[in-house]
Amino acid sequence: MDIARQLRAEAQRLGFAATGIAPASAAPEAGQRLRQWLADGCHGDMLWMADTAERRASPAGLWPDVRSVVMLGTSYAPAIDPLRHADHPDTGVISVYAQGSDYHDVIKKRLKALARWLVAAAPGNDVKVFVDTAPVMEKPLAAAAGLGWQGKHTNMVSRQHGSWLFLGAIYTTLDLPADAPHADRCGSCTRCQTACPTDAFPAPYRLDARRCISYLTIEHKGPIPHEFRRPMGNRIYGCDDCLAVCPWNSFAAASRDMAFMPRAELTAPRLADLLALDDESFRAVFSGSPIKRIGRGRMVRNCLIAAGNSGDAALAGPVAALLDDPDPVIAEAAVWAMAQLHKDAQT
Structure with a gap:
């Protein structure tokens, strides 16, 4: 003891x-x-x-x-609402855990x-x-x-x-005195389930990673399935929606751990800037960040989906510059994004 x-x-x-x-x-x-x-x-x-x-x-x-x-x-x-940039289409949303x-x-x-x-x-x-x-x-x-x-x-x-x-x-290898397991206190709350943009929860306490935006933006290497592109909105690395709506967060004091204080350039990065990244600049921007491990290809792919969802005609130029990218996943995402921007301009 x-x-x-x-x-x-x-x-x-x-x-x-x-x-x-x-x-x-x-x-x-x-x-x-x-x-x-x-x-x-x-x-x-x-x-x-x-x-x-x-x-x-x-x-x-x-x-x-x-x-x-x-x-x-x-x-x-986090000290502030992690969903505050959801309606800022010219910026990308990065999960709180990856901002430091x-x-x-x-x-x-x-x-x-x-x-x-x-x-x-x-x-x-x-x-x-x-x-x-x-x-x-x-x-x-x-x-x-x-x-x-x-x-x-x-x-x-x-x-x-x-x-x-x-x-x-x-x-x-020590036999240490064990603590008692914690009781489940979710009760009848379903906020996390209903908040998910892609319906990634087939049942409470069960996640289908194939539908999860965190999986799609981080672990998935190929093209994003079309059914999830619009629901992704401007989320470019991870997703905090199911976490952020949990009522138990009201009892959580903002972390004072300096290691995880958000870097200014990662709290609301401009999509136009991220779309212009080459391999070298990607590594420089995300040095010391967990984002670095996904590489430029997946990040630019994610940003193209966000650009296509933005309705922002100003992003057409940065998107067009990637139509002939040597990475076929990026090029395909650029084609899709251009089509969405053109469609939005017609409505």
Whole structure:
């Protein structure tokens, strides 16, 4: 109990807003839900999800020696409404989590520091740290560790931090005292379900990634399916709609974590500027951002969809410049965007 108390204090000192402990055997039902989700094809072309399913299904599947899982949450709650630019057609909307520093790098550094402390505090134990890059069921484990619950939008919800928590995990060979799982407090609320522009929730607590704007703008590599282009609006990287409408956000104080303060150039970037990016300028603009990993091709593709939805004739020039882009996905999106702008000009 004493080491668990000290662990929480050290985690708080390092910048973590929430700490919970679960046994490695926690959330056994998560593996079965994962298998059914994969069998239904809801992962789209995220083939690694299927390839790593058995390791992802339980902590012991990834590391047989693990006894306890320490789940850490870091708040990135925004200070202002994340949906405020939805009606600004000349700008692109970037998900709140990607407007600051790359959370992978920031949280990994903190996790390693906490892991080193834990090894020093309990010599002989072994640890592994993970932040969204390994086959770990972070959300079910975080719920089992008492950080919150998986809401009807399938993301974590915290009574203190709303829907705005980055999650990280430390697997350890220590037997640490476990926290009680958090009860589901969504009740009869369906705001996240009805807010989704693309109807990505076939049922509460179930997400079809193939219809999710976050998946389409980040993970999906090819052309955006036509049925989702208009609903995407001006969202060019991720989507916060289902998170932003959650009533529990009213209890969340804006994050003061400087690492995740929004960069001015990412809060409301002009589509015309982004459409003009080449590979070199793309890397320069998004240096240190998680956006960098999707590459210029996917970002410009997304911006072309937003331009086509804008009704802004001033964007016809930047769009036309991409009609012959060597990337066929960009060229096709440019053709579509030009057609939409022409159609809007005729009405």
